[in-house]
Amino acid sequence: MDLIDLSIVLTCLMMSSCNSQRDDTPKFWNNMAQNDMRKALQMLPNNNVAKNVILFIGDGMSISSTTAARIRRGQIQGHTGEETILKFEEFPHVGLLKTYPVDRQTADSASTATALLSGVKTKYYLVGLDATAKRGDCASSKGARLKTMVDWAEQEGKSTGIVTTTRLTHATPSSAYAHSVERDWEGDVNMADVTGNCRDIAHQFVYENGHIEVAFAGGRRHFIPQNVADPEANFTYAKYQRRDNLNLLDYWQQQRRKEGKRYKYVWNKQQFDAIDPDHTDTVLGLFAPSHMQYEIERDDGPLGEPSLAEMTSKAIQILQKNDKGFFLLVEGGRIDHAHHDNKAKKALHETLALEDAVREAVRLTDEEDTLLVVTADHSHVFSLGGYPSRGNDILGAVDDVPEQYLPPDRKGFTTITYGNGPGYENGNRTDPRTFDTTTNDYMFPSAVPLGQDTHGADDVAVYARGPMAHLIHGVHEQNYVAHVMAYASCMGINKGHCVHYTIINTGPTHTSQTALIFIVCLAQILLHIRL
Numbered sequence: 204m205d206l207i208d209l210s211i212v213l214t215c216l217m218m219s220s221c222n223s224q225r226d227d228t229p230k231f232w233n234n235m236a237q238n239d240m241r242k243a244l245q246m247l248p249n250n251n252v253a254k255n256v257i258l259f260i261g262d263g264m265s266i267s268s269t270t271a272a273r274i275r276r277g278q279i280q281g282h283t284g285e286e287t288i289l290k291f292e293e294f295p296h297v298g299l300l301k302t303y304p305v306d307r308q309t310a311d312s313a314s315t316a317t318a319l320l321s322g323v324k325t326k327y328y329l330v331g332l333d334a335t336a337k338r339g340d341c342a343s344s345k346g347a348r349l350k351t352m353v354d355w356a357e358q359e360g361k362s363t364g365i366v367t368t369t370r371l372t373h374a375t376p377s378s379a380y381a382h383s384v385e386r387d388w389e390g391d392v393n394m395a396d397v398t399g400n401c402r403d404i405a406h407q408f409v410y411e412n413g414h415i416e417v418a419f420a421g422g423r424r425h426f427i428p429q430n431v432a433d434p435e436a437n438f439t440y441a442k443y444q445r446r447d448n449l450n451l452l453d454y455w456q457q458q459r460r461k462e463g464k465r466y467k468y469v470w471n472k473q474q475f476d477a478i479d480p481d482h483t484d485t486v487l488g489l490f491a492p493s494h495m496q497y498e499i500e501r502d503d504g505p506l507g508e509p510s511l512a513e514m515t516s517k518a519i520q521i522l523q524k525n526d527k528g529f530f531l532l533v534e535g536g537r538i539d540h541a542h543h544d545n546k547a548k549k550a551l552h553e554t555l556a557l558e559d560a561v562r563e564a565v566r567l568t569d570e571e572d573t574l575l576v577v578t579a580d581h582s583h584v585f586s587l588g589g590y591p592s593r594g595n596d597i598l599g600a601v602d603d604v605p606e607q608y609l610p611p612d613r614k615g616f617t618t619i620t621y622g623n624g625p626g627y628e629n630g631n632r633t634d635p636r637t638f639d640t641t642t643n644d645y646m647f648p649s650a651v652p653l654g655q656d657t658h659g660a661d662d663v664a665v666y667a668r669g670p671m672a673h674l675i676h677g678v679h680e681q682n683y684v685a686h687v688m689a690y691a692s693c694m695g696i697n698k699g700h701c702v703h704y705t706i707i708n709t710g711p712t713h714t715s716q717t718a719l720i721f722i723v724c725l726a727q728i729l730l731h732i733r734l
Contacts, residue, residue: 226286246295252701253574253670253692254528256352257519257564258684259291260319261557262312262375263539263550265582266664271547271619272554274597283594290562291577294668300681301662302581305334309660312539313386315580315681316378320532321349322685322695330374330404331382339385341399348382352685353415355694356530362416362522363529366514366560368495368553369536370422372404375580379532380412390425391447409451413458416484417521417531419514421491423470426451433492434470435506440492455487473505475513480520488514497537497549498556499643511535512559519567528572528692533560542583543655545626545646547619548598550585574669574691576684582659584622584649591618598645600635621649624656 225231261268269289277287304314306326317331318324325334336347353363367376372389381404388394391403402410405425408418423433424443428450433440445451452468459466464484469475475488490508495501501508509517515533522529535557541549557577564575589601600615610616614634626646639645649656665684667675671691675684689695 248673249571249670251571251670253688254572255523255530255568256356256528256574256688256692257531257533257568257576258319258352258688259533259535259557259561259564259575259577260316260375261535261538261554261577261579262369263542263581263583263658264535264554264557264579264663265585265659265661267585267587268538268542268550268554268579268583269664271585271587271597272551272558275551276555276558278594278597284597285593289558290565291558291575291666294575294577294666294672296667296672296675298665298675299662299678300578300665300684301678302681303660309658310581311386311658312374312580313378316375317349317351318680318682319578319580319684320351320353320379322682322689323349324680324682325349328386329384330377330386331380332384336384341384341397341401344382344384344401350695351379352530352532352688352694353379353412355689356528356692357414359692359694360525360527361529361694362525362527363414364417364518364522364531365415365420365534366417366511366518366531367420367534367536368498368511368556369420369534369540370425370494371408371418371420371489372422372425373494373536375534375536376420376532377404377408380415381407383407389422390443391445392425392443395446405445405451406449409455409458413455416529417486417518419475419486419488419490419509419518421489421493421495423452423489424492426489435492443493452487452489459485471505472503472507472509475509475517478517478521480517480524483521486521494537494540497541497553497643499549499552510559511556512563515560516563516567519564523567530688530692533557533564535560539583542585542621543624545621545624545649545656546644547585547647548641548643548645551597570669572670574667574672574688576665576667576672576675576688578665578684579663582661582663584624584656584659586620586622587618588620589616589618596641598641600640617647619647621647621656622659623651623653624649625652625654627652 273287273289274284277284302310302315304310304327305324311327313330314325314327323333328338329336331349332344332347333349337343356363365376365379374386383404389404394403424440427444428448429441429444456468465482467478467483467486469488470490495508518531535553538550538553541553561577591601592603595602600617614632615636617635617640626649665675674687690697693701
């Protein structure tokens, strides 16, 4: 603990502003605000070069999702919940991102992930391509390929990794390495009528991006031939398996052997747990035929699946062996899926699983040299309201509603609702006060009947800590994030500042840096005069 941290603790103790104080007094709120302000006044920007960058994307993690997850976390811990702070909400720098793609008011995950990873906004359903390409038109991808954080990191000799609970070939993870005019071209089975030289996303991962050191995800079905049984013997996935008879998993392992790499391919929890990061150069883990299980239902036995936090921890331990640093993408991908089904409990627990992964990253990395960015790709039509009492179950019906404020049918209503989706009840609502709304698969009510809820068009939050995290502020276009990450880590298109930072940050720290800055500037002035 440094002196600043110690002073904050002492201030809290002297002012009796710690959590033990009652929150129904002015003193509590005044002391809390004053303490927060003191911490803000002591905050200095971290101008170091980011050796490592970790981008966390909560797919569909709207601001309302974060609020509800925060309350859910606190209530699980036995508190009222509203006062809880998620780990990434402790980060010192926060902003808002506008998520619309080039051609839509509301985005999909491919266009938004492409913006976050490449620094360029593109069209709906395009993966790793700029907006000159046209959806479904193979020929239009020529000349439209974008470089991403993965490409830039590899150019600098850094290691790279992808961790997700979705299929590895899904929209968000594929935007880190693939280029496709159709996000649904995950395997060759999806491209039966496609003409041209376009390759499916699974093929691209193995044949064009096998150099990614760590990949943990679901989605085996697009990597194995139709005549090869999935190791979980789930034959319902055979129709999604490859038609070209290529076994991409075999090929990936063959290439790693040729390169002399210490490699692992794993598909269950037992094999995952056996990975020794110190003796592993590269690993591919595909833990499900399709998407991985929801965290609240996850089988954590030997034949089950690792958690998002466990995958993140293992990935960091493998990647950080590279002295030049790493870039890691971590996606909490199933927040989105649960929201699409109006299953809010699952969505909130997926959000908490992402928070657990962030906690692991905080534990394993140093704020001085690692930039952590947490954001969402887009929102959902998910809302909270209805004046429930403080501490009322976030998954329950609004309590203590006066008779005159009940709806015309005189039935209760839940705090959580969706603007659209499968939870629509066709005008004949059941009263949520008469049954359990906290089950895993309860579909919360929606206003418009749809097979799935839609994404939302509202802004999403972005949180950051580490080198150059202060550049995350205010309201920006979503593609801004990639430029901040690249600038902070001296990668990509803007590296003119990097020589200066190298000089400053490899020397002594604190006050002696001022002397170094003066010497560098003086040398530049004298050189200019001489010329």
